[in-house]
Every structure is written in structure tokens, then in C-alpha cells.
Amino acid sequence: MKAHVLLPVWLLLSGWTDVPQPAQSNPAHLIIYRQREFDGTPYTIKINDQKLGTLPTNRYLQMDLPPGRVKIESARDYFSENQTLQLDAQPGRTYYIKAVEEVDFLSQTLLLAPVSEAQGQREVQNIKPAAKPRGR
Template sequence: MKAHLLVQVWLLLSGLTFDAGQSRRPQARLIIYRTREFGGATYNITLNDQKLGKLPTNRYMQVELPPGRIKIESIGDYFTENQTLWIDAHPSRTYYVKAIEEVDFLSQTLLLAPVDNEQAQRELQGIKPIRLPRPN
């Protein structure tokens, strides 16, 4: 009994979860990236109106998602137009979104576009990841 309790405490403290008979639902994976751009502002990225992190140039962020409809939004400052992209996330699939800054005379926007696996794998070569905080 003590050994069983110690194992559960150890799993809890090490960040692993003890799942009593229930299997975890498979997650979808989302990778949002920006290639190297001249200059380029940093933009906040939100998922379903929850802040994910800041995305500068030549970086990517990766997050596990629950299946379902996901709202991805890029948010900048006062002179920036927000951009929204919706995806229908399916379990065990990976989705790639490329972010490209478009600069106009009076505004700028971080455009978000889904890309296929082959293009993303080519463009992700040499791009560094961003460490995202662990969800609570």
C-alpha cells in the first residue's frame, strides 16, 4: 500500500499524471512559424483567446491542442491589424501555420496561412523553437 502511494506521489511530483483506467484523448499538434524577415516586429499569438506567446522572426512555437475548432490570432500594437485563422483540429494530426508580416503605409499585419507538411519541413530547417510556458 505504501509503495503504491509513493509511486503515485512520485508521478505527481515529476509532472506525470496517474490515469486510473481512463485513456488520454489523443491531441492535435500545432506548429506556428516565421521565417527570417528583414526587421520584423514581434507579435502576440493567441489560441481560442488565450495568450500563447510572442512570435518574433526566425522562430517557431509548438503546442498540443484538444481536437475541435481552434481560433488562432496574431495581435500586435496600435498600428497593427489583428489576423485570425480557424482550423478544425483532428486527433493525432499536425497542423503547420506560416506567419508572414505584411507592411502597408500606415499599418502592418502578421498574416497566418496553413501550409502543407513538405513546405513546412523545408522552411523549418534552421528555425529555432520558442519555449512556451507549461499550461496549468
């Protein structure tokens, strides 16, 4: 009986922090989309440094997020500038991020901007989901 009481105390005092946490029952929802653009280039979208997928024009990517600080990044290649957006995800909320490619003389960037839920819902209506990467 003492072992059942002393084990959690010992783990806490020893600094062991890999104790499983309960799963979030109410995640945030993220939708990143691009409308039709002339000759747009696909970009890789990363969430907290993990690849979510590739986003071409007239497509969207979506995922559930754990609540908290989230880093969203667009990247392509050496000739493009990575764009980063920080988001404070709240449980149960849906976030829409609009992506627009900006082309300069020597570089390209996929700009990321949060939009209202009403605008996002309206603009995503005629857009198809992007292909999911294999293994997901």
C-alpha cells in the first residue's frame, strides 16, 4: 500500500516529467487556404516545425490543434522567403489562415494572414482540399 502512495511522490521529487497527460477533449481547428492565383507555386506548410502538407493554389489544408501557442510556417526553396505566423489556439475555436503568394523580382513568399471566420467560410466554399501526404 505504501508503494502506491510513495511512487508518485518519488517521481515528482525526482523530476521525472514524462508522465502522460490526458488528451485534450476540445482541440482548436485550423484551415489554411489559397484562392486561385495566376501560375501559383505550391508551398510546404509546417505546424510547429512538422510538415502538414503542400498547399497549391485553389486548395486548403486543415487539422486539429492542441490549445496553446502554434507556429505556422510556409516554405518552398532557396529562392523563396519563409513566412512565419504565431497563433494562440483556444480550445473549440476554428481559425482560418489565408495564404497569398507575393512575387518579387528575385524572390517569392507565401504570405499568411488570419481572417475572420465568416470571411474564411465564404472563401473556402469553392476550394477543394489539398492532397494529404502519404503515410498520414
